Amino acid sequence: MAKACRYFTTPIYYANGNPHAGHVYATILASVLKSHYQQRGEQVKFLTGLDEHGEAVQDKAKELGISPQKLVDNMAILWQEEFHKFGLNNDIFIRTTDKHHVKNVKDILTYCYNKGDIYFGEHEGYYCIKCEGFLNSNERDENNNCLVHKRPTELRKEKNYFFKTSKYKQNLRELISQGKITQQERYINELLSMLDSLEGDLSISRPKTRLTWGVELPFDKEHVAYVWFDALPNYVTGIGGLEEARTSPFWNNAYHILGKDILKFHGIFWPAMCLSLDIPLPKLLVTGWLLKDGHKMSKSLGNVVTVEQILHYGRDMFVNFVYRATNPGEDIDISWKSYFERYNSDLANGIGNLLSRTLTMIEKYFSKEIPKYYESKLLSEQKEIAEACKNAVNIVTKAFDDFKLSDALNEISMLVSLADKHIAQQKPWEIAKIIDDSSKVQLANILATCVTVLKTVGYLAYSFYPEKMKELLESVGEVNVAISEHFIRASDCLNIQAGFICEAIPKLFNRIDIQAELAILEPKNSNEKTKVKHSENKVIGKEKMKEEKxxxxxxxxxxxxxxxxxxxxxxxxxxxxxxxxxxxxxxxxxxxxxxxxxxxxxxxxxxxxxxxxxxxxxxxxxxxxxxxxxxxxxxxxxxxxxxxxxxxxxxxxxxxxxxxxxxxxxx
Incomplete structure (x- = not known):
């Protein structure tokens, strides 16, 4: 039986700036999704990369006094180095200056042109250089400023090539309404509203007299492709090209992860292009914005959560907060206090503490050897916990299929709470004082139940915290299990590694000293300009504070x-x-x-x-x-x-x- 295939993509990011928290959010999300479906035995590809053409890149290079190619080469190195620090598992890092991508863009342009979906015409409108596009009346304020970027637009009139978006408008309306582009209801409604306000067709070229840094049109050497008509086809390039998109099982199950600010391009223009190209439509997984204390992050407001800060506190803390806070699609409001509290509660005092308690008791009462189950002597509560572990596998599976990662993390935390409650109620330290066979059996079943929970949590949380869950699983004997076997092992609840010797008790998640960190990040004197540098060792909660008299x-x-x-x-x-x-x-x-x-x-x-x-x-x-x-x-x-x-x-x-x-x- 052939394995199911999936293809996850992030937006490709503009090469004229550095990565920020929003980029990290979307890209780690793709990484988490890839790992999860691999755990279920599926074949998965994951693409991310850089959008390297366009006016913004050309202007940035001119400002720096270097060529556009030199700029994007430098930025590609920087972005890949930053993504590597987050342990991403992408298969493809695409660059739109890659030769095979340029060829694919020209193939796509030629196909649409020969089909009669591209024509030459004149256009006048208000252009936003940040959006890299002309804005409709409902995308500008009364002063013709861009509503997204809060900056002035330029009134431009030029002769360009256009793509017949209007030809596919009715098809798009039906597809959007049927949930075939996205199943997220709020974004279905937004797309329908965008479609209603669509004015004319999409301008897809720029004259070389204004822009030279782009893919030259195969049918007119005096024009280059508009950046979005160059960027969006990267998803097709990633699986090999047009022919592969018509036959590949990966493209038949393709998912584009994107922020809601680029919904129009991915939810209207790209599906129209796919219809023109006669290839199946990918599905959209739309994310909300990351907010800081209720406001959109902005350098002018001084409320930006930097990539350096995320790295300092670790990928796991970021992942736990942003994907536990709410399901993707909703805005996520970050406050440092809640960021740290969630980490301490879920990871340090949750998963990490349960592992430490369980292995400490196994060391003390069973000489480090994981005890076996005495199934005939199991308490009803222990049977219920085992059943809850088995059900959790199905619940987490459905949560991922429904794009509700918060539900998955809530289920994982529920299992940890069940184990903690079981320990508190059964009081194994009291049972251990009674030296007889019956007590030994009771003690074995209590700790075996905790090991079952840890094993289940380790496999279910692996896609979120791969390195730490690998440590956890190995500490309870789940060694050298292929990723494709993870959910099979997780479903076999009572099958634990009895007899395994727990040689070490890993310290998975160090508690963070919340007050100490807030004193660094949010000094009481808001006018204070001095930046406090974190200690170099990056051990959570161990930063030295200035001594005071x-x-x-x-x-x-x-x-x-x-x-x-x-x-x-x-x-x-x-x-x-x-x-x-x-x-x-x-x-x-x-x-x-x-x-x-x-x-x-x-x-x-x-x-x-x-x-x-x-x-x-x-x-x-x-x-x-x-x-x-x-x-x-x-x-x-x-x-x-x-x-x-x-x-x-x-x-x-x-x-x-x-x-x-x-x-x-x-x-």
Missing amino acids: VNLTNTQVTETIQIQDFSKVQMRVGTVISAECVEGSDKLLKLSVSLGELGERIVFSGIREWIKPEEVVNHKVIIVCNLAPRKMRFGTSEGMMLSTDTLDGKVSPVFLPEYLKEGAILS
Whole structure:
């Protein structure tokens, strides 16, 4: 049976500028989609690249005093280097100056010309150099400024070649209405509105007297192709050319990922060209804009999230935020605070913490060996978790097919929550104190269930976080599994690598110190022009902050005690495993704290006003262990966590270095 084929493309990006966050968003999306469908055993191609012709490139080269070819050669190197840093898995990096692409453009022009769909005529209109096109009346304001780029247009009158878009207008209306160009309802409506306001045909050439940097028309050497009639055919070039587009199974299942700002070109002009060329229509996957604090990113507003910032905090943090926040198609509003909180919650305190807890208990209770399932002794809850893992494979599969990646990530997080809840309810550290066969079986099934969840999460989240999920999978014995077998393994829920020796516990996701990072990125003095450079080691949450002199007002010691008094207090290192707000109290957090061989304890702490639950999880703290249990309205507190005042008048737990051993006594 032949494998299914898919072809994902991003827009090809203008070669007159550097990559920005929007480019990264669309291109990583294609990378994620490619990996996912490979995991399902499909053959997938992924194309990205540069749009290297046109007036904007010609003008930029002139400004720099170099040739257009030299400019685009330099930019191609820069873009590929930047994309490489994000671990992209594209098969093709196309450049519109490539000889085989130039030939393909000429073949396409010749085909449409011979069919009678290209003619010579005169055109007058308002031209936007940034859009590289003439604007309709509804694309300009009352002063004829471009509504997208907020800049003046030029009134131009010239004789060009035109493509008969109007010939295909009715066909396009039917195809758009039937969801055959995009299935995203909001963009179906936008395309129909654009079609209604379409004025005349598409100008597809520029005279050489104005523009020389382009593909020369095969039927008129005094004209070059308009940049969009040169750029859009790159998708056909990527699979080999016109003939391949008519026969290739990849083109029959082609998906163009694009931002909504170029919807008109991809949703009207390109489908019309495809109809003229007698090739199947590709489908559009339209993304929204990345916003910063509710505003479109702009250098003038100073709110641009840079590629350097994304790289500094890592691809995984970016992917988790932008694809978890909402499904592609909607605008995504980035605030640094929510960016970091989502990472800590989903990755550091979620997937990473579950792996650490599970492997630590396997090391402690089973000498590092993954226990087998005792299926006849499984609890109903454990059977339900296994079933949830199996169902999750189908749910994530459907989410990807529906282009709803947020739904996929929500399902993955749900599995992690199920495992965390199971550990909290079953209390394996208590069961481990009972030395008998029955307890050993219970313990084995608890940890085997956690391994099942980790295995499922590792495979389902692999397309989002490939490097980290590879580490996770290998740590639970899923070694050397071909990518095409991933979903087969994920569906076989109870088949874990029992007997595998877990030699190491990887630290997948380091927690980030949110307040420290916000102090760097968003200084309180908004007029401050000094840029703070991040530390070179790029270890999340470890940036050194500038030392400050502090006047302590509460320095007087109120009363002395004897050493015998102090020695009665037993303080140990504990790791906060979970934290939650106490319903009915505006002050208390309920903490589950691991104390190594002493097991886990429940501690109530009155820090809710200053600390969110996710900000304390996975931290090492100081616990007073030998306090008598204190019965409270919400439960029994089995110790006390030490806290202190901060410089800004808040209260914070005393966080300890991660290298300290759980349960170690402080003295």
